Amino acid sequence: xxxxxxxxxxxxxxxxxxxxxxxxxxxxxxxxxxxxxxxxxxxxxxxxxxxxxxxxxxxxxxxxxxxxxxxxxxxxxxxxxxxxxxxxxxxxxxxxxxxxxxxxxxxxxxxxxxxxxxxxxxxxxxxxxxxxxxxxxxxxxxxxxxxxxxxxxxxxxxxxxxxxxxxxxxxxxxxxxxxxxxxxxxxxxxxxxxxxxxxxxxxxxxxxxxxxxxxxxxxxxxxxxxxxxxxxxxxxxxxxxxxxxxxxxxxxxxxxxx
Amino acid sequence: xxxxxxxxxxxxxxxxxxxxxxxxxxxxxxxxxxxxxxxxxxxxxxxxxxxxxxxxxxxxxxxxxxxxxxxxxxxxxxxxxxxxxxxxxxxxxxxxxxxxxxxxxxxxxxxxxxxxxxxxxxxxxxxxxxxxxxxxxxxxxxxxxxxxxxxxxxxxxxxxxxxxxxxxxxxxxxxxxxxxxxxxxxxxxxxxxxxxxxxxxxxxxxxxxxxxxxxxxxxxxxxxxxxxxxxxxxxxxxxxxxxxxxxxxxxxxxxx
Numbered sequence: 001x002x003x004x005x006x007x008x009x010x011x012x013x014x015x016x017x018x019x020x021x022x023x024x025x026x027x028x029x030x031x032x033x034x035x036x037x038x039x040x041x042x043x044x045x046x047x048x049x050x051x052x053x054x055x056x057x058x059x060x061x062x063x064x065x066x067x068x069x070x071x072x073x074x075x076x077x078x079x080x081x082x083x084x085x086x087x088x089x090x091x092x093x094x095x096x097x098x099x100x101x102x103x104x105x106x107x108x109x110x111x112x113x114x115x116x117x118x119x120x121x122x123x124x125x126x127x128x129x130x131x132x133x134x135x136x137x138x139x140x141x142x143x144x145x146x147x148x149x150x151x152x153x154x155x156x157x158x159x160x161x162x163x164x165x166x167x168x169x170x171x172x173x174x175x176x177x178x179x180x181x182x183x184x185x186x187x188x189x190x191x192x193x194x195x196x197x198x199x200x201x202x203x204x205x206x207x208x209x210x211x212x213x214x215x216x217x218x219x220x221x222x223x224x225x226x227x228x229x230x231x232x233x234x235x236x237x238x239x240x241x242x243x244x245x246x247x248x249x250x251x252x253x254x255x256x257x258x
Numbered sequence: 259x260x261x262x263x264x265x266x267x268x269x270x271x272x273x274x275x276x277x278x279x280x281x282x283x284x285x286x287x288x289x290x291x292x293x294x295x296x297x298x299x300x301x302x303x304x305x306x307x308x309x310x311x312x313x314x315x316x317x318x319x320x321x322x323x324x325x326x327x328x329x330x331x332x333x334x335x336x337x338x339x340x341x342x343x344x345x346x347x348x349x350x351x352x353x354x355x356x357x358x359x360x361x362x363x364x365x366x367x368x369x370x371x372x373x374x375x376x377x378x379x380x381x382x383x384x385x386x387x388x389x390x391x392x393x394x395x396x397x398x399x400x401x402x403x404x405x406x407x408x409x410x411x412x413x414x415x416x417x418x419x420x421x422x423x424x425x426x427x428x429x430x431x432x433x434x435x436x437x438x439x440x441x442x443x444x445x446x447x448x449x450x451x452x453x454x455x456x457x458x459x460x461x462x463x464x465x466x467x468x469x470x471x472x473x474x475x476x477x478x479x480x481x482x483x484x485x486x487x488x489x490x491x492x493x494x495x496x497x498x499x500x501x502x503x504x505x506x507x508x509x510x511x512x513x514x
Contacts, residue, residue, distance in 0.1 A: 155340070155342065155344050156346065158313060158344075159340075159357075161331050162331050162333060162337070163357065163360060163408075164331060164360055165357075173357065174346065177346065254348045
């Protein structure tokens, strides 16, 4: 039984790897044959070489940690704000009414459009970058939390009334667990938005981070550095998402069973 | 009299037009009695239960439980079991039952009474199971345990076995009788299953609709355990059926 499961998992991973492996192989062959200009698109071997050098010099770690640190800070602030405001708007009609117009107007503004203003306002240092991430992760968490809270099963609320539970008990035992799947979706979208925002912010004005690495590679005509940056974004995004999914399986144990 | 309904009237306002759902419902229920309420859907029987439980308020009339007027839900007086088990999918059987406890109790005592009630509904071994891992009948047992844990003076059952298959339903009816023998809880059972009404009830209240009024109260004076295949049982069944379908004989187009 267990061996079968492992076997199945290996097969699944292999299937998922078919396209990437094929793409890299084609890329390498075309590069070797000189079919593409190496100064524009270096082959995988060159990129791995650049990657190795950066790790050896310690610059890779520095850039990655800089970006991750910003994402963590911004996401923590943004998602907490989204959670708190989302829960209060979901619970209290008045809060929802007060916020409706503001939310409707601000939500369509892409966080990236705020970067110039944030730089003017908060300076070119860390604060402005973290602020972009805060905005980027705030919206998905807010909207999904509000939606989750509002869609609490009314029949469960009736049960709470029959058992004469107070507001706090209802919030903790019924409303929050009901909303948890939606909140989790919000957090997942929020973290991926945070990751997008950090790269953009770093490309516009920074001296460190993955986004900086990419714009640096472009300015110095080092396409291999540039590609190291792009591939890192993809891989880190994948890692973050799979961590969140694992977490979701553990925290929302009842959803998988339903 | 443990439960008294006095001239209950309920009018719903729908888009400024008034709809009278219940009219002049009066009923006295003795302690330990089981009352079955049968009626076509839309006769307001569920609304009546909601009023008795305090979830809904009557337009006129009063509900008294143990001489105390019911104005809002009070689980010490009235417990209600819904058609759907309404268990929290994120909580184990134990935790779902624990949700029913209203009094502040020490942990050990809580654990003990939860265990007692799991035994009462015959779910030993399923303490840590989630509702989705249980069958429909088992889920309803958990729901019953959750309500019984407060020892309500009156237990309301709103078509509690309507969603279950025939065998499970009969099984659950016996289960309810077993609990009744232990606890002698006063019960009001709303059902559309006439056999169920006669099998469980001391009296069967037949309601007619638009507006919902008590049409007839049929006493069931059969000794328990009752035999569904018994002649007296069949006679009562016929009696209830005839009350039920009396009006429809007029509309002859149904009988082609």
